[in-house]
Amino acid sequence: xxxxxxxxxxxxxxxxxTPISEEAKSYWYNxxxxxxxxxxxxxxxxxxxxxxxxxxxxxxxxxxxEFTKADKSKKKTIPVLKLNLTKNFVTGIYPYSLMTSxxxxxxxxxxxxxxxxxxxxxxGHVFMEMLRDKKMHYNISSYFEDENIKDEQLETAxxxxxxxxMIRLYPESIPTGTQQMVxxxxxxxxxxxxxxxxxxxxxxxxxxxxxxxxxxxxxxxEREVTITYESAFPRxxxxxxETYPDGFGESKKVLTSTGTKIKTIRSDYWTKxxxxxxxxxxxxxxE
Numbered sequence: 001x002x003x004x005x006x007x008x009x010x011x012x013x014x015x016x017x018t019p020i021s022e023e024a025k026s027y028w029y030n031x032x033x034x035x036x037x038x039x040x041x042x043x044x045x046x047x048x049x050x051x052x053x054x055x056x057x058x059x060x061x062x063x064x065x066e067f068t069k070a071d072k073s074k075k076k077t078i079p080v081l082k083l084n085l086t087k088n089f090v091t092g093i094y095p096y097s098l099m100t101s102x103x104x105x106x107x108x109x110x111x112x113x114x115x116x117x118x119x120x121x122x123x124g125h126v127f128m129e130m131l132r133d134k135k136m137h138y139n140i141s142s143y144f145e146d147e148n149i150k151d152e153q154l155e156t157a158x159x160x161x162x163x164x165x166m167i168r169l170y171p172e173s174i175p176t177g178t179q180q181m182v183x184x185x186x187x188x189x190x191x192x193x194x195x196x197x198x199x200x201x202x203x204x205x206x207x208x209x210x211x212x213x214x215x216x217x218x219x220x221x222e223r224e225v226t227i228t229y230e231s232a233f234p235r236x237x238x239x240x241x242e243t244y245p246d247g248f249g250e251s252k253k254v255l256t257s258t259g260t261k262i263k264t265i266r267s268d269y270w271t272k273x274x275x276x277x278x279x280x281x282x283x284x285x286x287e
Contacts, residue, residue, distance in 0.1 A: 052087075052089075056269075201216070215227075223242070224242075238260075
């Protein structure tokens with residue numbers, strides 16, 4: 001039985017009501033996903049660790065009843081752009097594996113519909129989930145006793161994790177100026193910060209003749225994030241940086257984590273599960 005990840009094309013419209021361009025339709029609805037590999041330097045425990053990240057953008061039909069990928073046609077199904085962002089690095093003897101998934105609607109865009117993050121390392125694992133209807137509902141399941149939270153609510157706010165997909169779809173709709181923003185779920189988890197929105201200064205500006213840059217500055221957290229992307233469609237993300245105080249006790253210091261693009265490919269990767277397909281990892285610079 002085959003499982004297809006790409007949504008079928010519909011009569012899509014942008015947030016301002018204008019039809020989505022044929023160029024965008026042909027790019028996002030061609031039966032493949034966009035996969036980009038990155039070399040990363042990740043701050044953890046007061047040191048910089050080297051590793052890899054994978055960014056997968058793919059269209060799906062999303063059930064607003066179940067808040068999952070729609071396996072069957074339902075009335076309350078909408079097309080979304082799903083981003084799976086994975087990061088892998090090693091701290092001393094043991095590895096970290098992080099993954100964040102976000103689901104941003106193609107049309108009638110308001111806010112992200114769902115964000116999930118999982119973190120696995122040798123001490124244990126954590127799962128965070130946020131679902132949005134009229135408000136934002138979230139749960140945290142952690143191996144730390146005091147960090148487990150069930151069905152809490154947040155007032156609707158922007159989320160850092162949806163900005164990546166907004167760059168790809170509607171960069172002109174990225175909120176700028178002083179905003180209330182929920183930081184990335186991986187940051188909240190790794191730094192054990194409270195799940196809430198923080199005051200954030202957001203800019204979306206031209207960097208050079210070929211690139212734009214989104215910057216998010218959280219003064220309360222002493223944290224600044226920048227995402228650099230190509231100005232021309234399809235506005236591929238080329239790099240990012242994230243600066244904040246990292247570590248605990250005497251090891252705490254301001255460090256900058258970075259991601260730098262290696263390679264982008266298009267693939268129906270969900271069919272590439274044979275041993276022979278492992279060569280594609282070399283194409284992505286992962287081996």
